[in-house]
Amino acid sequence: MNARLIHYGRLLLSSFLLFIAVITVLFFLLELAPGDPAQAMIGDMPVSEQFREKVIASFGLDKPVWQRYFIYLGNVLTGNLGYSVTTAEEPVLDLILSRAGATLALALPAFLISTIGGILLGSIAARTRRPWLDSGISGLAVGLFSVPNFWFGMLLIMVFSVSLGWFPPQGKSAYGQSGIGLQYLVLPVITMATTELAYKTRIMRSSMIESLSQDFIDTARSKGLSSRRILWGHALPNALLPMVTISGYSLGTVLAGSVLVERVFGWPGMGLLFVEAIYRKNNILVLGVVIVLTATIIVVNILTDIVYGLVDPRLRARVSPKHEVTAA
């Protein structure tokens, strides 16, 4: 148990340092931006003198670089990402979090669909005795993997919204209504899921092929188990391990992809907020979204590592005290 605590302690520490590194890089990018520090942060928007002074005071922008760095770091770590000039000087963090729900409404279904679909398609492609089915799935996967997914979204709009009129092309609910309309959700979720579905199908297929070629499969077969039980009971659990590893990374790409997908569908989530902030050169907001995104990805990575430790029996063994002695 002790060894496991040490492992998680290390994980937390290195994740924290990684977060600091991200903030540091962002800070220096901001320093490299043209204009004086206050202007770099506020961007090109004309702002009131009062707002300007507020930003200068809260980020110590009149102080030397190294002091600014630590003030910035301190601010970010205590949740002060600055104030956005476009929305009545609302704290950036509040603004971002108010958009997070809409993004998650796309990202979570897309994540689930791509994961479950990838596991199924990948397993079928690896296991089937019909070569055309394997080539079909693998071909579909490499195809979807190569499509720019925002363009795929545009095609979906042109076919299913403009030509067929089945789904609304833009927005998350009918005009004047709050909440999320189900028929508004369909196309953006499909768009978001495609690239990841392709990626996971490819990973799952090769992982399943490898798993099926292991000795324990021969053992199971020689015990007379049915091929269905071998597949679901023996091969699948092992083939799933790489899927656990990539799922944290995959959620990151899904969230990053939301920037493009939300622009295609005019979906008012964090991604669209980000794009709008870039257009208006509202740099405080741009950095704020990146920091929230990174923090989310780091947390998901930690959770992934914990799940991996729980599901991989080899890791369970490695961190148990009995085996630690032999390892040391």
Next chain:
Amino acid sequence: MTQQDISAGLKAPLPKAEPVAASPQRSAGRHAAWWAFARKPSTLVLVPLLLAFVLVAVFGPMFVGSPRAAAFPRLLPPGGEFLLGTDMLGRDYLARVVHGGRISLLVGFSVAVLCMTFGLVVGGLAGYYGGIIDLVMVKVAEFFQVLPGLVLAIVAAALLGSNVLLIVAILAVTMWPGVARLVRAEAMRISQLGYVESARAAGFSGLRILWSDVIPNLMPPVLVATTMTVGRAILIESGLAYIGIGDPGNPSWGALLNSAQSYMRDGWWLALFPGLCIFVVVLAVNILGDSLNDSFNPTVGRVK
């Protein structure tokens, strides 16, 4: 001098001979793999296809009109006088797509070459020597896993301004760790192998061994990764350009899609053709990468 000689020489005084990059058998295997790859139907179709895209990108602009001249009727559908129609300002869309290909392909290939170079140098040193280089490389790679390349590229371009060179630099900086991780893992594996140990015992310097024994043998997977990098770089560049980050004077395929966004109802061809170009090029590159991979790993096939 063959591999066996080096092994036998372990007990003898140090031989002063040229180290051998690969045994005859291994390099024969490599040649066979290259031949198998070159003769595949997919290779025979896709390599000329990619070559055609490159040739059109390089020489095409001499044959099409100016991408900026706006004397034609607006939003003219494809066919007839203008093969790909005209855009919302009445500009010849074929000219715009041909010019756009220059930027997209230039970014894709330069980023891939930069990634391969960085990846080989850093990954090779990290995998072969380990120690502090290795630690730093692993940490840097972790960093770019947490901060998605697309997002970092957007921020950097938004803060620093955007031109083609800067975009290439940003993409290379965010994408090289992918190749480097692969090189590192392979270099680690290969440096444990007998013939590298023999070369070490024979007194060749680390860098020499790395250059002539380790790197040639890790090239196949690196070439696969580099091929895939071309596709990913083109995709990420198109995404950046789609949200308006790129050189406004030289619109890439992604930038054309950005302007097409508002004309999905009235000008389907504006969104169709640039996207199709991206798709075909990236697909071709990815299939070639897959098939290269299969040729060099014939054992990783299907189990039956």
